[in-house]
Amino acid sequence: MERKQFLRTLGTGAAFALTFPCLQGCSKDSDNGDIEEIPSGVDFTIDLNSSEGAKLADNGSFILKNLIVVVKDLNGNFVAASQVCSHESYDQVRFTTNDGGIFYCDVHGSRFDLDGAPLNQVDSTPAKQLKIFNTELDGQILRVFE
Ligand code: FES
Incomplete structure (x- = not known):
């Protein structure tokens, strides 16, 4: 038993x-993540002294917020792009330090430069611009906006 x-x-x-x-x-x-609308009407801030903002301390780091990839690029500049891919709208755009620092989406392999310009074409449809947002640093407050 x-x-x-x-x-x-x-x-x-x-x-x-x-x-x-x-x-x-x-x-x-x-x-593959979710299919989302490309963010619009964006205007938010990140306190770089907060625990969220501290994740952007190092060059090459990034965070995801409000469907936006907020990046501190390899030169220490802040850049923000839509997390929603311009290819088929999956929310899988991320930043990589590979290739000098680019955006990519591994759902179908799209890659974009820091201006959002497509670096490759993943199928027969023309590659499209990834939406890029403005960034502005005021002291330790980073603003991301359109
Ligand atoms: S949805 Fe991003 S590469 Fe296709």
Whole structure:
């Protein structure tokens, strides 16, 4: 009886251990993010002294806020771009320090320079400009706006 209970417990635990990470991994692997509208009417600030703003301390760092990728580029300049890709509107645009610092979307592989100009074409449709937002630094307050 004790052995049976042990095996039953082990079976449930093993099934959970095998299934739970798979479910998380599988859903994440197949997740292209969400399709969103390109942000408009944008105007917000980030206090660089806050815990959120501290993530922008290093050149090459970025944060995501209000569907915008806010970047401190490799030269220490602040740049902001739509997190919503100009290709098929998935919210997967990110910044990478590769290639001198560019925006990219790994849903279909689009890449953009810091001005939002497309660097490649991922299918037969013409590559489109990634929306870029203005940035303005006043002391430790970074404003992102249109
Ligand atoms: S949606 Fe970004 S590359 Fe296609």
